Amino acid sequence: MGRYVIMGVAGSGKSSIGAALADALGGEYVDGDDLHPPSNIAKMSRGEPLNDDDRWPWLDLVGQRLGAPADGDLLIGCSALKRSYRDRIRAAVGGPVVFLHLTGERAVIEDRMAAREGHFMPTSLLDSQFAALEPPGADEAAIAVDIDQPPQGIVAEFVRRIGARHD
Template identity: 45%
Template sequence: MARFDKVLVVMGVSGTGKSTIGRLLSEALDIPFYDGDDFHPEANVKKMRVGKPLNDKDRQSWLEKLNALALEHKSTGAIIACSALKQRYRNLLEKDMGSAIHFIYLEGSFELIKSRLESRKEHFMPLELLQSQFDTLEPPSEAITVSIFHSPEKIVELIRGEIQ
């Protein structure tokens, strides 16, 4: 059983490196990693593939699934990558979690993230939806905030310094 008994939600807009950082943190802390994208219903994926942003109704069941996943790992720890763009979404994710959940906000400029997305291949999230993500984003007031300007290894080092 892992000694780290928190669920960490690595959040931010598409292209900030949530999956990369989540996987590296998972290895460093020896707890499982779950990519929230894998829990989207097919209808959501299809909608995003054609360039349509998701609305709150689209996200509801997805966020409920991720909350159930967090609850399942409440006492053993896990990393979940999830955009968690609005406070309302974060509230759904932390339902019944108490102090066992922490958000890690990967923060970056539109220009930097756009350049990353332009070089990314084989992802269902098209570049055209980046502005809608920034429009939706409500930066968290209670989160570990880390700039994506740093290397992935440095980001993980900074996060570990904050959580341990």
């Protein structure tokens, strides 16, 4: 049974890839956006980036949900942009977590963000997302896959590399 965070900047595909990957693994996907308090959603909807004080309670909820008993693999979509955020999640889980990092060029992600409808995160906050991003270090349990390929390719690469971790 694995605990995974699908991480990346806004628009990288956390929700769609996370749900497809959970299906491929026979697990469950939870969208971390659904765990944000209304005040965070309102702030981002106004085009204001969250600060760390806004994020700590949300990251604690992500970690608590990820650490809750589950019947199989559990995946949560969460930007987890900074090392300190990933450390906070790991501490709340109290066990191993693998971070699945969706990487990509800014132009690719901006195009994807512009095409999606009904999401509270405006493209104007993409710069703040890239500025905050600290890719996982070599000492962190993480797998990075470039999103500049069809979704089924991204999912297949994660499945392959998750399987390789268990060999």
